[in-house]
Amino acid sequence: MSLGSNTTLQLSGFRPGIAETRKLSRNPSRIWSFNGKKKHGKVKSESFQLNKDFLSRALSVDKEVDIEGINGGVTKERHYDAIVIGSGIGGLVAATQLAVKGARVLVLEKYTIPGGSSGYYQRDGYTFDVGSSVMFGFSDKGNLNLITQALAAVGCKMEVIPDPTTVHFHLPNNLSVRVHREYSDFISELTTKFPHEKEGILKFYGECWKIFSALNSLELKSLEEPIYLFGQFFQKPLECLTLAYYLPQNAGDIARKYIKDPELLSFIDAECFIVSTVNALQTPMINASMVLCDRHFGGINYPVGGVGGIAKSLASGLIGQGSDILYRANVTNIILDDGKAVGVRLSDKREFFAKTIISNATRWDTFGKLLKGEKLPKEEENFQKVYVKAPSFLSIHMGVKAEVLVPKTDCHHFVLEDDWARLEEPYGSIFLSIPTVLDSSLAPAGHHILHIFTTSSIEDWEGLSPKDYEAKKELVADEIISRLEKKLFPGLRSSISFMEVGSPKTHRRYLARDEGTYGPMPRNIPKGLLGMPFNTTGIDGLYCVGDSCFPGQGVIAVAFSGVMCAHRVAADIGLEKNSPVLDAALLRLLGWLRTLA
Ligand SMILES: NC(=O)c1ccc[n+]([C@@H]2O[C@H](COP(=O)([O-])OP(=O)(O)OC[C@H]3O[C@@H](n4cnc5c(N)ncnc54)[C@H](O)[C@@H]3O)[C@@H](O)[C@H]2O)c1
Numbered sequence: 001m002s003l004g005s006n007t008t009l010q011l012s013g014f015r016p017g018i019a020e021t022r023k024l025s026r027n028p029s030r031i032w033s034f035n036g037k038k039k040h041g042k043v044k045s046e047s048f049q050l051n052k053d054f055l056s057r058a059l060s061v062d063k064e065v066d067i068e069g070i071n072g073g074v075t076k077e078r079h080y081d082a083i084v085i086g087s088g089i090g091g092l093v094a095a096t097q098l099a100v101k102g103a104r105v106l107v108l109e110k111y112t113i114p115g116g117s118s119g120y121y122q123r124d125g126y127t128f129d130v131g132s133s134v135m136f137g138f139s140d141k142g143n144l145n146l147i148t149q150a151l152a153a154v155g156c157k158m159e160v161i162p163d164p165t166t167v168h169f170h171l172p173n174n175l176s177v178r179v180h181r182e183y184s185d186f187i188s189e190l191t192t193k194f195p196h197e198k199e200g201i202l203k204f205y206g207e208c209w210k211i212f213s214a215l216n217s218l219e220l221k222s223l224e225e226p227i228y229l230f231g232q233f234f235q236k237p238l239e240c241l242t243l244a245y246y247l248p249q250n251a252g253d254i255a256r257k258y259i260k261d262p263e264l265l266s267f268i269d270a271e272c273f274i275v276s277t278v279n280a281l282q283t284p285m286i287n288a289s290m291v292l293c294d295r296h297f298g299g300i301n302y303p304v305g306g307v308g309g310i311a312k313s314l315a316s317g318l319i320g321q322g323s324d325i326l327y328r329a330n331v332t333n334i335i336l337d338d339g340k341a342v343g344v345r346l347s348d349k350r351e352f353f354a355k356t357i358i359s360n361a362t363r364w365d366t367f368g369k370l371l372k373g374e375k376l377p378k379e380e381e382n383f384q385k386v387y388v389k390a391p392s393f394l395s396i397h398m399g400v401k402a403e404v405l406v407p408k409t410d411c412h413h414f415v416l417e418d419d420w421a422r423l424e425e426p427y428g429s430i431f432l433s434i435p436t437v438l439d440s441s442l443a444p445a446g447h448h449i450l451h452i453f454t455t456s457s458i459e460d461w462e463g464l465s466p467k468d469y470e471a472k473k474e475l476v477a478d479e480i481i482s483r484l485e486k487k488l489f490p491g492l493r494s495s496i497s498f499m500e501v502g503s504p505k506t507h508r509r510y511l512a513r514d515e516g517t518y519g520p521m522p523r524n525i526p527k528g529l530l531g532m533p534f535n536t537t538g539i540d541g542l543y544c545v546g547d548s549c550f551p552g553q554g555v556i557a558v559a560f561s562g563v564m565c566a567h568r569v570a571a572d573i574g575l576e577k578n579s580p581v582l583d584a585a586l587l588r589l590l591g592w593l594r595t596l597a
């Protein structure tokens with residue numbers, strides 16, 4: 001069995017190849033709502049239920065679109081302002097932000113539902129998050145709540161449940177640290193464990209807050225758009241200079257300025273590893289500050305009904321704005337005309353054309369697969385010199401009897417039992433989310449969901465016969481269950497009522513990510529975020545969005561990449577102010593800065 005195989009979603013009315021226009025259901029939803037959206041010039045005020053029917057609605061395209069062409073397999077030219085390849089959170093945020101600026105967008109998604117790694121699937125009464133389940137940027141405070149803002153832009157708001165503990169660390173030498181929602185509670189717990197380092201702890205996390213406050217004071221848009229960037233420098237010079245100063249720095253170096261205790265430094269490595277899959281010395285300080293502070297500022301909030309609701313809401317909001325999303329649309333080629341990206345071809349040979357093409361596939365997939373045969377642009381060569389594909393994951397989605405958890409069990413755990421040196425090794429550490437601690441509706445009564453994952457590389461899983469592959473999944477899962485039984489949940493094995501194991505091959509297959517990679521990670525010690533490419537590419541008309549763009553992995557990070565991408569594209573197609581002269585100068589400067597990384 002594997003994650004995502006034979007999906008149990010009942011796609012009522014989902015019949016690719018058959019065009020149908022359905023009436024929107026008028027039942028207001030408890031969780032998702034959508035109000036007063038402009039659809040092709042006419043303002044409609046409507047609330048509709050976002051249920052399984054929305055998938056069929058996604059295919060029931062507007063009259064103005066050539067339905068035959070979209071659903072009937074007829075190849076015809078048509079023009080959108082932008083085509084977005086992939087409906088991960090990065091792609092959906094770029095698409096919706098563009099749509100609300102007045103652009104006509106077409107999202108093409110290979111799978112049957114939106115969300116990519118932030119999607120969901122259902123089995124035996126359980127609703128599982130495919131991947132991400134720790135939601136940063138999902139509060140109602142400040143400027144950095146990008147998930148909340150992305151939803152609000154298309155008239156959606158989700159009910160969320162505050163998580164009192166971001167993560168409970170279970171570390172070598174029985175070091176147990178809970179990251180409480182309240183910053184003072186977290187600091188007091190950490191300083192109780194390391195009293196001799198109280199001053200260093202306050203200084204390190206204090207420096208993170210300085211960066212977070214600078215970030216939180218800015219209006220976030222494309223750092224590749226000079227009118228905005230210079231405007232921010234003019235309005236908030238200190239904050240922008242603070243960010244420019246930290247842009248090339250890493251968290252581990254700053255931690256070492258204040259902290260000497262090797263165990264505490266290892267703890268900070270673990271803090272960084274869970275969000276960057278590398279240690280603190282390789283984690284950009286801006287990214288570390290973002291997550292180490294947002295968890296206390298806005299707090300971690302879990303969406304009622306599961307993470308999949310975010311993508312579903314964005315996809316629906318997109319349609320409400322008069323744009324389109326097409327599922328089971330596997331893009332195999334980006335079409336170039338005289339070196340400019342002008343369209344895409346699908347595996348079923350349909351072609352779509354637009355003024356701009358935005359790829360939410362990873363940069364490795366975009367340049368290695370969708371542009372096969374083209375010479376790799378210099379910028380991409382540089383990117384691949386500085387970054388490699390992070391390993392993938394072995395993931396276990398499990399349903400268990402509720403009694404196996406002690407009362408007040410935290411939602412997220414990170415387990416590294418005996419040896420700090422194993423932190424970054426495959427299968428070395430275990431991530432565990434129990435979203436039913438926050439939202440019991442995700443599992444049948446009397447049960448919990450355990451989503452367990454650990455890093456694993458695709459090489460480990462290649463060349464096996466189907467029988468050996470299944471046996472290996474069972475063996476690795478069995479070992480992880482034994483470790484969790486020993487460390488956290490005695491009796492876990494006998495409490496299991498449902499289990500599915502996904503390997504890196506599963507991630508590659510269902511998320512369409514090269515080698516199932518979790519995202520880019522620096523090959524060596526990076527210069528902070530300096531080497532990370534933004535959204536423009538060496539190919540005219542082609543943009544990238546998602547976790548292989550600045551600022552990297554993470555749902556909130558890809559949401560920011562979507563906001564930046566939409567702004568840059570909108571400027572390029574005349575929906576936002578632009579200055580071609582300043583553009584050329586800034587893009588050259590940024591390109592040069594990246595070569596310093
Ligand atoms: N276990 C986890 O928690 C986990 C695992 C992986 C990634 N993540 C996180 O997920 C986020 C990634 O978000 P993202 O927006 O970059 O992308 P994504 O990988 O979530 O989504 C990309 C989408 O593009 C689609 N796609 C790719 N190639 C396509 C093609 N050729 N044609 C049509 N569709 C195609 C995929 O099916 C997928 O739906 C990051 O936050 C990352 O850190 C989390």
Ligand SMILES: CC(C)=CCC/C(C)=C/C=C/C(C)=C/C=C/C(C)=C/C=C/C=C(C)/C=C/C=C(C)/C=C/C=C(\C)CCC=C(C)C
Nearest residue numbers: 134240243244275287290412413431432433551553554557
């Ligand atoms: C341009 C130049 C040169 C200069 C200029 C200066 C300036 C102005 C600058 C600015 C900058 C900015 C704005 C920046 C921004 C940034 C950001 C927003 C960032 C963000 C980030 C984020 C992140 C990284 C996130 C992440 C997260 C993650 C990854 C998560 C994950 C999670 C998980 C995995 C889970 C865990 C679990 C358990 C434990 C169970």
